[in-house]
Amino acid sequence: MENVHLVPEEEEDDLYTGYNDYNPTFDSEDLHNDVGFQQAVRTSHGRRPPMTAKYPGTAIGGRPIGTAYGEDSCQGRKGEGLQESRMPVGTAMGRPMTGAVQDGAARPMTAVRAAGYSSSIARGSVFDPLGQSKGPAPPLETKNEDTPEEKIKILEKKVNDLIEESCLAHARGDLQLSLEKAKEAGRKERALVRQREQTGTADHINLDLTYSVLFNLANQYASNDMYTEALNTYQVIVKNKMFSNAGRLKVNMANIYFKQKNYTKAIKFYRMALDQISNAHNTMRIKIMQNIGVVFIHMGQYSDAITSFEYIMSESPNIKTGFNLILCYYAIGDRERMKKAFQKLICVPLGIDDDDKYIPPNDDPHANMVIEAIKNDKLHQMERERKALAEKYIMTSAKLIAPAIESSFAAGFDWCVDMVKGSQYVELANDLEINKAITYLRQRDFKQAVETLKMFEKKDSRVKSAAATNLSFLYFLEKDFDQADRYAELAMSADRYNPAALVNKGNTEFVKEDYEKAAEFYKEALRNDSSCTEALYNLGLTYKRLGRLEEALDCFLKLHAILRNSAQVMYQLANLYEMLEDPHQAIEWLMQLTSVTPTDAQVLAKLGDLYDNEGDKSQAFQYYYESYRYFPSNISVIEWLGAYYIDTQFCEKAIQYFERATLIQPTQVKWQLMVASCYRRSGNYQKALETYKDIHRKFPENVECLRFLVRLCTDMGLKEVQDYATKLKKVEKMKEIREQRVRSGRDSSARSRREGSAGSGSSSSPINTPPLRASVSRSEAKYSPVLEQGRDSGQSNHGTSAKGERLSVKLKTLPGSNEPYEASTQQEIDASYVDPLGPQMQRPKTAARKRTEEDEFADEELGDDLLPE
Numbered sequence: 061m062e063n064v065h066l067v068p069e070e071e072e073d074d075l076y077t078g079y080n081d082y083n084p085t086f087d088s089e090d091l092h093n094d095v096g097f098q099q100a101v102r103t104s105h106g107r108r109p110p111m112t113a114k115y116p117g118t119a120i121g122g123r124p125i126g127t128a129y130g131e132d133s134c135q136g137r138k139g140e141g142l143q144e145s146r147m148p149v150g151t152a153m154g155r156p157m158t159g160a161v162q163d164g165a166a167r168p169m170t171a172v173r174a175a176g177y178s179s180s181i182a183r184g185s186v187f188d189p190l191g192q193s194k195g196p197a198p199p200l201e202t203k204n205e206d207t208p209e210e211k212i213k214i215l216e217k218k219v220n221d222l223i224e225e226s227c228l229a230h231a232r233g234d235l236q237l238s239l240e241k242a243k244e245a246g247r248k249e250r251a252l253v254r255q256r257e258q259t260g261t262a263d264h265i266n267l268d269l270t271y272s273v274l275f276n277l278a279n280q281y282a283s284n285d286m287y288t289e290a291l292n293t294y295q296v297i298v299k300n301k302m303f304s305n306a307g308r309l310k311v312n313m314a315n316i317y318f319k320q321k322n323y324t325k326a327i328k329f330y331r332m333a334l335d336q337i338s339n340a341h342n343t344m345r346i347k348i349m350q351n352i353g354v355v356f357i358h359m360g361q362y363s364d365a366i367t368s369f370e371y372i373m374s375e376s377p378n379i380k381t382g383f384n385l386i387l388c389y390y391a392i393g394d395r396e397r398m399k400k401a402f403q404k405l406i407c408v409p410l411g412i413d414d415d416d417k418y419i420p421p422n423d424d425p426h427a428n429m430v431i432e433a434i435k436n437d438k439l440h441q442m443e444r445e446r447k448a449l450a451e452k453y454i455m456t457s458a459k460l461i462a463p464a465i466e467s468s469f470a471a472g473f474d475w476c477v478d479m480v481k482g483s484q485y486v487e488l489a490n491d492l493e494i495n496k497a498i499t500y501l502r503q504r505d506f507k508q509a510v511e512t513l514k515m516f517e518k519k520d521s522r523v524k525s526a527a528a529t530n531l532s533f534l535y536f537l538e539k540d541f542d543q544a545d546r547y548a549e550l551a552m553s554a555d556r557y558n559p560a561a562l563v564n565k566g567n568t569e570f571v572k573e574d575y576e577k578a579a580e581f582y583k584e585a586l587r588n589d590s591s592c593t594e595a596l597y598n599l600g601l602t603y604k605r606l607g608r609l610e611e612a613l614d615c616f617l618k619l620h621a622i623l624r625n626s627a628q629v630m631y632q633l634a635n636l637y638e639m640l641e642d643p644h645q646a647i648e649w650l651m652q653l654t655s656v657t658p659t660d661a662q663v664l665a666k667l668g669d670l671y672d673n674e675g676d677k678s679q680a681f682q683y684y685y686e687s688y689r690y691f692p693s694n695i696s697v698i699e700w701l702g703a704y705y706i707d708t709q710f711c712e713k714a715i716q717y718f719e720r721a722t723l724i725q726p727t728q729v730k731w732q733l734m735v736a737s738c739y740r741r742s743g744n745y746q747k748a749l750e751t752y753k754d755i756h757r758k759f760p761e762n763v764e765c766l767r768f769l770v771r772l773c774t775d776m777g778l779k780e781v782q783d784y785a786t787k788l789k790k791v792e793k794m795k796e797i798r799e800q801r802v803r804s805g806r807d808s809s810a811r812s813r814r815e816g817s818a819g820s821g822s823s824s825s826p827i828n829t830p831p832l833r834a835s836v837s838r839s840e841a842k843y844s845p846v847l848e849q850g851r852d853s854g855q856s857n858h859g860t861s862a863k864g865e866r867l868s869v870k871l872k873t874l875p876g877s878n879e880p881y882e883a884s885t886q887q888e889i890d891a892s893y894v895d896p897l898g899p900q901m902q903r904p905k906t907a908a909r910k911r912t913e914e915d916e917f918a919d920e921e922l923g924d925d926l927l928p929e
Contacts, residue, residue, distance in 0.1 A: 209259075212252065212259070215251065219248045219273065222241050222244050222248065225241045226239075226242045229241060230279075230280065235280070235283050236284070239281070239283075239286075242276050246277050249273045271297065271306075279312075281293060282316055290316055294309050294313050294316075295313075297309055307332070307333060307336035308333060308337065310333040311329070311330065314329035314330045314333065323355050327352060330351055331352070334349070346372055346375065349371060350368070350372060354384065357384065357387070362392050365384070365388050366392075369381050369382075373385060377404065378408060382404055382405035382408055383457060385404075386398060386402060386405060386461065390464060398461045398464065399461075399475075402457055402458070402479065406454060406483040406485055410450055412446060454485060454488060455492065455495065458473070458480070459495060459499070477496075480492060493512065493515070497527075498530070506534060525551045525555035525558045528551035529548075529558065529564060532544045532546075532547035532561070532564040536568070541572070544564065544567075544568050548561055548564040548568055559588050560585075560592075560594075562582070563598065566578040569581060570602060579602045579606075582598050582602065583595075583599065593622055596622075597615075600612045600615035609639055610640075613637075616629055616633050620633065627653055627656050627660075630652055630653040630656065634646045637649060646670060650663060661690040662687070662691075664683045664684075664687035664690070668683035668684035668687060677704070681701075684700050688717075692720060693724055695721060695724060698720055698724075699721065706738070711739075712742050714734075715738045718731050718732075729755065732758075733768075735751055736748050739751055745775070745776060749772050752772065760787075761791050761794070763792060763795065766784055770784045
């Protein structure tokens, strides 16, 4: 109990107590102040050898031990412990003495200091635990590239790089560069083979590299249409027995023969490739069989093609093969087998998921995110493309076989519709019905088309909108604008986002001259579908009618960015710049228009007119002459050319143009007078006199002709001058009497109007004059209603309107086929005059025939539109 000490309660227990306590004997901090220790170090006591084992029989007993003490080896430093600089002494067991370190630094004598650390630097040693004082690592040994093996490896890498560059160039579309790289790879590969043969390593030739080089070279030859070289390269690969599966390349050779239209050899190589492909590769065999069937179709051997396609449809049916089979049956006229093939076609599985899969559930946000992510991914796009292709083939097949499988077109189409309704393509049935109506339109059976479309008024909204859009289009073409407006409203109510319906509605407002409302419908159509070119074009025309030329110009410039080669858009831009008094820009756009339609006579005439207004007569003459060359029946062009030659004192050349005008308008006396005047100006008075006499026989009451006859006869001293002078007096007197009668009639009518207005007094109400209805120019009446006629309710199709929906560039229209030529100009012919040459001279057949041909030409080029007045 004497050695037991209780800790006071108030003292806290220190967990780290005792860790710094050690025996003062081992304290090396004050050794330099320890006199006894320092004395021992100075005497021989500190230099004596270490103690040996006391017991005999040990390994080290009785052996002298060599020491490695140096003189004055121990030095004390203030504040540091003693360090021994002696070398370790080797024992008989071969290990260093305890406490000795290999680098000469002594191990510390205490347990307080960490091993491996010394605050003093021993002789010849530096504290470098990481070995940084040794300098950087020695460089790697460089490979000797002069050895044959290294040269071969470098050459192989170059060949592989060239093949890769060739493939990349081909992917970019640079076929010439890809072929050059392939040829260079072939040259280096041959050099590589020669080098291996020289070094005696021919057994190690890389056959895969040789195959890659030859295969790539053959492909590049084929891509560059160098078919002979490609076939030779493929032959090299096929004949080499060391290349495994090289026989498959005969498919590529057959493809080349097919491109060369050498169908017999193509069939031969397809069959050779088919023989070398095992049944395990069934997909490859099916594709080759399909190629064989297509080649037979090109050869006209439909029975052999049917054999191939029927085998495919029995083994692995697909949409394209089914469509080709229907074409073959249609070609041989087999009605029943056409029906069976159509039934097989609509039963082909597409292997795609239903659209319901992509409808997100409302209660699962994670599923909604996943569906949103995959809704428009590459796989779904591929599914949509496959489905659209299948629908296209089915629609085309139905339209093709409908007139052939039944006694009438309608019955055949009804059969196809019934079959489709019972298949997985049930939504195509309505589209087939709409196509049936469009086929009626192409057959000019408008009544049946309207009845077919009216059947959709009670169907679902999408089909109803498409049918109502087409009905609105039909009624608009028939100028029944009320019905067109009604069905446009119906289409909009069924699908407000249908741009074609909005365009049709805007067109009905356009013809009512409510341009502001029409512009709103066109803008809404563009908001729903920014690519609706019809709405943008019609909006430009609407702004043009409203006088907002800058906005119209902006619309047509946007449209030109979409339709780069549209002649109508270019003409409208030129016309707008002309209205904005910028003739240079107008000329620039018309020049672009001539690059699209270089033979359009009206465009060339317009260019001539603009240059004439600018004062450039030579350029004006060039374009007017080109216009006359393409269309020699334009009166305004003929008149300008004749006047140009008269101004330049070439009256003889002007005669042919005025004679042409005489043929076109034989009842217009002014052209014949111009011919006579040209003869007179050129000095051919005899010919001029004969011409005037001929004019007088046709138009005996023409005062101007009689005056020139009197003048010519007087100058030439002819006796007939008195007769012509007498006739001239009579005609002038009759003309004066006629004018007096007309004047007196006007005075009496004015007097009666004044009396009537005085009698009515102030109680009379004003007359309500109905507003004038401006007729839409032919360009706007048809290029504004560029309406839909196809099956897709969201797209426009103006194929039906053909001539009625295109724009022309006419400077001045000639009279119609039912109105006389003299109706458009003033005439000085008596009403009782009868042409002695008969009615056939009113419109010569040659001119009428020429006009018809040119009309058709104009329709094919641009259509029928009037320039702004």
